[in-house]
Amino acid sequence: MVTQAQSPNIYLLVPIALMAALLGTAVIRGPSLVSPAGTGAAIIVAAPLILATYSLMVLAVAGRGTIDLAVGPLLAFINVVVVKLSTSGILVSPIATFIVALGLGMLYQLAFALVVIYVRVQPIIVSLSGFLALTGINLVILPRPGGIAPPFMQDWGLGTTIFSPVLLILVLATAGWYLFTATTFYSNLKMTGYDERAAWTSGVKTDIVRIGAHLIAGIYVGLGAICYTALISSGDPTQGQNMTLTAVTALVLGGVALSGGRGGVTGALLGAVSLWLIGYVLATFNFGAIQAFITQMIYGLILVASLLLTLLVPLVGRYISFVSPWSAFLVLGFVVIGIMLQVSTIGNYNETGSVLVQQPLADRYFLLEPARAVGEGFVMTRVQLLALLTGVAAVCFTVAARLMDSEAGRRRMGLFQYLFVVSLLLALFIVIAIRPESAIQG
Amino acid sequence: MVDLNMPVKQIDQDADSAGKRGRRRSFGMLPIPQSRFVIWVNIALSLVIATIGFGVGFGEGYLSAQQVILFGVVTAALLFLLLNYVAIIFEDRAAAADGETEAEAEHRRLRSRTLWRNNIVMVLAMSALLVLYLLLTASIEEFRSIKNLIAFLVLELILLFAFKVSGYFASGRSAFIGLIVLGALIVISAFSIEGFLSAPNVRAILLFAAFLGIASVGQTMVALLGGLDLSIPFVIGAANIALLSLITAGVPSYVAFGFILVLGGAVGFLNGLMSYRLQGQALIVTLGTGFAVAGFTQIMTSIGSKFAGNVFGVVPGWLSNLAAMNGRFFGMKFPPTIVIWIVIAIVMIVGLRMTAWGRNLYALGGNRGAAKLLGISELKYWVACYVISGVFAALTGALLLGWSGGAFIGVGDPYLFTTLAAVVIGGTSLLGGNGGYGFTVIGVLVLQVLTSFLLGIGLQYEWQQFIFGLLILPMVALYGRSPHIRATV
Numbered sequence: 001m002v003t004q005a006q007s008p009n010i011y012l013l014v015p016i017a018l019m020a021a022l023l024g025t026a027v028i029r030g031p032s033l034v035s036p037a038g039t040g041a042a043i044i045v046a047a048p049l050i051l052a053t054y055s056l057m058v059l060a061v062a063g064r065g066t067i068d069l070a071v072g073p074l075l076a077f078i079n080v081v082v083v084k085l086s087t088s089g090i091l092v093s094p095i096a097t098f099i100v101a102l103g104l105g106m107l108y109q110l111a112f113a114l115v116v117i118y119v120r121v122q123p124i125i126v127s128l129s130g131f132l133a134l135t136g137i138n139l140v141i142l143p144r145p146g147g148i149a150p151p152f153m154q155d156w157g158l159g160t161t162i163f164s165p166v167l168l169i170l171v172l173a174t175a176g177w178y179l180f181t182a183t184t185f186y187s188n189l190k191m192t193g194y195d196e197r198a199a200w201t202s203g204v205k206t207d208i209v210r211i212g213a214h215l216i217a218g219i220y221v222g223l224g225a226i227c228y229t230a231l232i233s234s235g236d237p238t239q240g241q242n243m244t245l246t247a248v249t250a251l252v253l254g255g256v257a258l259s260g261g262r263g264g265v266t267g268a269l270l271g272a273v274s275l276w277l278i279g280y281v282l283a284t285f286n287f288g289a290i291q292a293f294i295t296q297m298i299y300g301l302i303l304v305a306s307l308l309l310t311l312l313v314p315l316v317g318r319y320i321s322f323v324s325p326w327s328a329f330l331v332l333g334f335v336v337i338g339i340m341l342q343v344s345t346i347g348n349y350n351e352t353g354s355v356l357v358q359q360p361l362a363d364r365y366f367l368l369e370p371a372r373a374v375g376e377g378f379v380m381t382r383v384q385l386l387a388l389l390t391g392v393a394a395v396c397f398t399v400a401a402r403l404m405d406s407e408a409g410r411r412r413m414g415l416f417q418y419l420f421v422v423s424l425l426l427a428l429f430i431v432i433a434i435r436p437e438s439a440i441q442g
Numbered sequence: 443m444v445d446l447n448m449p450v451k452q453i454d455q456d457a458d459s460a461g462k463r464g465r466r467r468s469f470g471m472l473p474i475p476q477s478r479f480v481i482w483v484n485i486a487l488s489l490v491i492a493t494i495g496f497g498v499g500f501g502e503g504y505l506s507a508q509q510v511i512l513f514g515v516v517t518a519a520l521l522f523l524l525l526n527y528v529a530i531i532f533e534d535r536a537a538a539a540d541g542e543t544e545a546e547a548e549h550r551r552l553r554s555r556t557l558w559r560n561n562i563v564m565v566l567a568m569s570a571l572l573v574l575y576l577l578l579t580a581s582i583e584e585f586r587s588i589k590n591l592i593a594f595l596v597l598e599l600i601l602l603f604a605f606k607v608s609g610y611f612a613s614g615r616s617a618f619i620g621l622i623v624l625g626a627l628i629v630i631s632a633f634s635i636e637g638f639l640s641a642p643n644v645r646a647i648l649l650f651a652a653f654l655g656i657a658s659v660g661q662t663m664v665a666l667l668g669g670l671d672l673s674i675p676f677v678i679g680a681a682n683i684a685l686l687s688l689i690t691a692g693v694p695s696y697v698a699f700g701f702i703l704v705l706g707g708a709v710g711f712l713n714g715l716m717s718y719r720l721q722g723q724a725l726i727v728t729l730g731t732g733f734a735v736a737g738f739t740q741i742m743t744s745i746g747s748k749f750a751g752n753v754f755g756v757v758p759g760w761l762s763n764l765a766a767m768n769g770r771f772f773g774m775k776f777p778p779t780i781v782i783w784i785v786i787a788i789v790m791i792v793g794l795r796m797t798a799w800g801r802n803l804y805a806l807g808g809n810r811g812a813a814k815l816l817g818i819s820e821l822k823y824w825v826a827c828y829v830i831s832g833v834f835a836a837l838t839g840a841l842l843l844g845w846s847g848g849a850f851i852g853v854g855d856p857y858l859f860t861t862l863a864a865v866v867i868g869g870t871s872l873l874g875g876n877g878g879y880g881f882t883v884i885g886v887l888v889l890q891v892l893t894s895f896l897l898g899i900g901l902q903y904e905w906q907q908f909i910f911g912l913l914i915l916p917m918v919a920l921y922g923r924s925p926h927i928r929a930t931v
Contacts, residue, residue, distance in 0.1 A: 067725065069859075115915065120923045122873070125866055125914060128859060133911025139904035200927045241858070245729065252726045259722045290744045297737025303730030307720055 011255040011262060012325035013316065014309045015270035018253065018302075020332035022277040024339050029284040031343045040162045042276070044231055047166045048075065050272040051173060051224030052247040053254065055105075055217040057268040059123075060251060062213035063193030063260025064116070066123040067251075070108075070130035071221060072243030076236065077134045078104045078225035083147040083235030094152045102222035109218035113211045131244065138237035147235040156230035166227050173223055177265040180216070189213055194261025249299070250275040253306050278302060330398040337424060338391045394424075475529040484525040492518035564605040567916075568598055589634045596626045605920075616869020616877075619920055620884035627891045635898035643894065645776050649767065651890040652783035653845070654857070654864060655883060657838040659790060660710070660831020661861040662882045666794075666807045667827055668874025669724040673713055674835040674861055676732030677706055678854030680739035681839025683753045686849035687743040690755035699761070703836050709735050710832020714825035721824075728828075740851060753849040765844035779841055786834075790879035803827070808875030863910060864889055867917050 032038040052071050059066040068074075078101050085091035091100060112130065116123050156165050180186050191199040192209045200206050229235075254271025256263030282295045475481055492514045499510035575594045578585045603622050631638045657674055664671045681702050688698035709731065717727040743753050763769045769777030794800035805813040806823050814820060835854075842853050868885025870877025889910070896906045 065722070119915075119919045120926065121915065121918050122924065124872060125918050128862060128866065129911045129914040131859060131911065132863070132907045132914070136904040136906065136908030136911060140908070143904075196927060197930055206927065248726065249729070252723060257722070258726070290741050293737045293740035293744065295737070297734050297741065300730045300733025300735070300737060303733065304716060304727060307723055307727055307730070308716065311719055 009264075009266075009325045010313060011257070011310065012267055012270070013313055013328055014306055015253060015255045015267055015274065016325060016329050016332060018306055019270045019274045019277070020336050022274050022281060023336045026277050026281045026284075027336070027340050027343050029281055033280070034340050034343055036162055037160050040160055040164060040167075042280070043162065043170065044156070044164060044166050044227070046273060046276040047170055048224045048228035048231060049243070049246060049250060049276060050170060050269060051220050051227060052243060053250040053268040053272040054173060054177070054265055055220035055224065056247050056251045057254070057256050057263045057265065058213050058217040058220065060256050060258055061189060061193045061260060061263045062210055063196055064123050065258060065260070066116075067127065067248060067258060068112070068130075068217065069124070069127040069244055069248075070112075070134055071247050072245070073131055073134035073138060073240035074105065074108055074221050075225045075228060075243055076138050076238075076240040077108075077141075078222060079229050079232075080138050080142045080235045080237050082225065082229055083149060084141055086150040087147040087235075091150055092152075094150070097150050097152075098222075098226065101226050102219055105220075105222035105225065106215050106218035109214035109221070110211065113214035117207050117210060131240075135240050138240060142235045142237045145232075145234060145236040145238065149229045149233045149235075153226070153230040154233065166230060169223055169227060173220060174265050174269065181264070185209070185212060190261050192261075246275060247272075249303050252303065255310060275299075327398055331395055333424065334391045334395045334398075338388065341388075341391075473523070473526045473530045475526055475533055477533070480529050480533075481526070484522055484529065487525060488518045488521035491521055561605070564601065567605075568601050571597060571601065592633060593630045596630055600626050616920075617881055617884055619917065620868060620881070620888055623917070624884065624888050624891060627888065627895055631891065631895040631898060635895065638894070638898060641775075645780075646767065647890050647894050648780045649765075649777055649845075650893075651886050652779045653765075653838055653842060654860060654890065655783050655886045656779075656786060656834055656841070657857050658861045658864045658882050658886060659786060659834040659879065660827070661865050662790075662868075662870055662877070662879050663803070663827040663830050664724075665865050665870050665872050666803055666874055666877060667824055668807055668872070669717065669721060669824070669827070670862070670872070671713065671728045671828065671831045672725055672858065673709065673728040673732030673735065674831065674838075675854035675856075675858040676736040677709055677832055677835035678839040678842065678857055679851040680735050680854075681706055681836040682843050682853050683743050683849040683851050684739050685840050685843050686755045686757065687753045689758065690753065695758040695761065699840055702840055703833050706832040706834075706836025706839075707829045708832070710829040710835075711825060713832065714828030717828070718821055718824050736851060755849070757843060757847050761840070761844035762847060763844075765841040766847070767845075769844075779845075782841075787879060787883050791883075794878050804875055806874075860889065863914055867914060 027033055030038075033042060052075055056068055056071055059068050081104060082091060082097060082101055085100065086097070091097055108130070112123075112126055115121060115126050153165075158164075188199065188204045188209050189212070191202075192204060192206045196206055199209075250271040251268060252258070252271070253274050254263075254267035254269070256267050256271070278299060279295065282291075282298060285291075285294075287294050475484075495517050496510060496514040499505055499513065500507070505513075571594070575590075579590075600622055603619075628639075637643060657678060660671055660674060684705070685698055685702045688701065689695050693701070713728050713731050716731070717724040720727055763778070764782075765777055765779045767777065769779070771778040771781055794803065802813065802816075802818045803823055805816065806818055806820055810820060838857075839854065843849055846853065864885040865877075865882050866872065866885070867888055868877065868881035868883070870881050892909070892913070893906055896909060901909075
């Protein structure tokens with residue numbers, strides 16, 4: 001009996017499943033998500049949260065139970081400072097804005113790292129201290145929301161297209177992390193986070209590694225603050241606490257270990273997007289006056305449930321050894337993208353008068369009932385048929401490949417899957433881009 | 443190189459013997475340098491400075507001639523003594539350096555280096571404070587007052603105490619520092635704020651300290667096991683609105699009160715059960731339960747209400763009396779909440795110290811493996827601590843309802859990180875096994891007195907937060923430092 005080598009990224013199973021479920025629901029409930037404007041707005045709204053989660057992720061990987069509670073207030077602090085400087089006319093050029101934002105983030109994180117290393121206080125206490133201090137000073141700098149963002153980012157926050165500067169920042173930040181994972185520094189960082197003593201004994205300069213991790217986290221916070229400033233086009237000193245809580249939640253939803261040594265932007269990205277999707281899905285239901293409470297409750301429940309699910313992952317991995325995060329990602333990805341294609345091309349169906357659902361319960365809670373096709377049944381255009389067939393074929397192919405792969409005892413599937421995913425995403429983009437025309441034709 | 447582990451005593455003796463070689467003649471207590479030249483220079487210096495003082499004294503015209511002369515003479519004499527003393531030290535050192543061997547020189551250098559290394563933080567901290575004070579004094583006109591000078595001196599004294607004296611208190615070091623800070627805060631506040639020690643103000647401080655203290659009971663217990671409970675503020679808020687809505691719905695107020703406590707315990711039970719397997723993530727689990735509980739309670743209280751999220755009703759008199767500022771305790775003019783807190787504190791401190799249950803808790807927090815081998819059930823204690831946390835959070839919420847007279851879900855929000863801050867400032871380690879409720883009481887009092895002080899000198903909420911944040915770090919740095927990694931390998 002050959003013992004199966006577990007994928008090191010097995011922890012991503014829960015985030016992937018959660019994300020797929022949420023994305024599917026979100027697209028069905030609010031089809032406007034699959035349009036240039038919808039996706040663009042989604043990217044811009046979710047970007048600050050994603051970047052804040054990246055920042056938390058880097059620190060969590062560095063170990064010692066570092067959860068930077070101050071990430072929200074720090075983001076708000078940079079936002080407030082940038083807006084204050086821009087309102088008084090000092091900060092105009094993009095380069096200066098980026099230098100100020102990233103510089104502030106890195107300075108704070110450097111101080112954090114030095115305190116942790118030399119004063120040797122637990123990181124969580126340092127971050128608690130930073131949380132209180134920054135929350136206070138934010139309100140001193142800008143007592144109430146207001147001010148104007150630097151002029152060059154005025155049109156960043158419109159969200160009418162997918163390809164906005166915010167997306168560029170996000171892509172660069174994500175790609176930057178993947179490049180970083182190729183370095184020795186990254187393996188040292190993971191080792192330090194997993195077992196600092198072992199790393200230290202084997203000659204890793206743990207102090208330097210820690211400082212490096214904090215500086216990277218500072219860069220991410222700075223970028224997040226820029227995206228946040230672009231999003232709200234002004235300064236807001238009050239959202240720090242919320243941002244911290246949501247970012248920590250996203251971090252955990254993404255399966256990053258708070259004990260250190262495990263995590264990456266994939267998980268953080270999945271977590272942050274899932275969190276945003278929860279809000280999106282809940283906003284499509286109409287709960288009336290208790291909307292906010294339901295949102296809060298569901299947040300909490302999903303948080304706890306996803307944590308409890310991570311307990312099941314080793315169990316699942318033991319019995320179903322051919323399930324790897326990648327295969328799960330591919331299979332679920334096909335399902336979700338299929339739903340997206342279906343929803344985005346729904347205008348092509350021949351609608352012969354949809355029937356309104358009249359039940360009182362549905363009337364109360366499911367007001368945004370999407371249009372259903374009735375009458376002639378499943379009439380598909382050729383594009384849809386092609387997409388469906390490709391999807392089904394790909395799912396079968398992936399499962400088969402994965403099965404063979406696991407029988408062969410190999411751990412990686414090679415370049416194939418990367419190419420596969422990229423081509424799929426391209427297909428989705430094309431469909432989204434040509435949708436308005438097809439809708440007109442239909 | 444000299445062996446670093448050489449006993450300090452021996453080094454001392456060596457240094458003494460080195461000093462003896464350079465011993466000189468002296469007239470009783472009066473230090474006289476060996477070199478004539480130095481004596482004359484000293485005399486000249488003291489006379490010149492005394493003359494300057496003399497001139498200024500007459501020039502100003504504030505003092506009478508006799509006083510000026512007296513001060514002049516005293517200054518000259520004191521200066522002469524001081525200068526001689528300094529001169530002798532240097533002469534001694536030079537003489538000793540001539541006579542000492544290689545090894546002795548090494549010891550001496552080592553000793554001075556360790557002396558410097560041991561005190562570098564203190565010297566740096568004290569000089570930083572001095573520079574800050576001088577800068578403020580130089581730049582701000584209103585800052586130059588005798589109160590601020592006293593405050594500055596008290597702060598320097600605290601630093602000195604914290605670094606030097608606290609070393610003798612092995613276990614209760616944090617409590618000692620906390621008490622000094624508390625004392626200093628009270629002294630400074632009493633000096634600089636009118637009516638700080640008046641009965642209403644003290645009552646207010648104690649009342650808010652009681653709320654925070656009761657809310658921190660659970661956080662302390664959980665921290666002793668190495669966990670965290672972030673659901674406390676949400677449970678407080680939920681208990682607050684749930685109690686009023688129950689009372690409004692017609693449930694007898696005593697029954698409702700007890701029921702709320704039971705519900706709080708149930709939430710804590712869930713917390714403990716779910717976070718037991720996820721101890722590293724207890725922070726997030728409790729946060730999640732907190733969200734869920736707050737959301738759920740608001741939904742339940744909104745059913746049948748026109749104004750979702752708001753609960754209206756009349757708080758029963760006994761509850762108001764329990765916690766309101768004008769409440770009475772058997773005719774005495776303070777709210778019974780303070781007494782409740784004191785009783786809880788005593789029970790907690792004694793319970794943690796004396797009972798087997800309390801000792802087991804410390805054992806578990808200190809070393810899971812060892813405690814397990816002793817037959818202590820980790821699950822039972824972990825869940826019990828969270829249940830206690832939930833019950834006391836609910837109690838705080840109920841008492842806050844009596845205090846404010848109206849229900850509001852956000853009433854717990856300030857307690858999100860304040861309970862944690864109180865525990866940390868008090869000196870309970872978040873890693874578990876160290877600390878106790880007595881420490882937390884000190885932390886709570888420090889926080890409340892500081893709040894009152896900052897309010898008194900006219901600083902707003904945001905500045906208070908800022909100062910809290912900056913205060914936590916140095917206080918924990920004084921007693922809560924983890925060992926260097928070199929020491930743990």
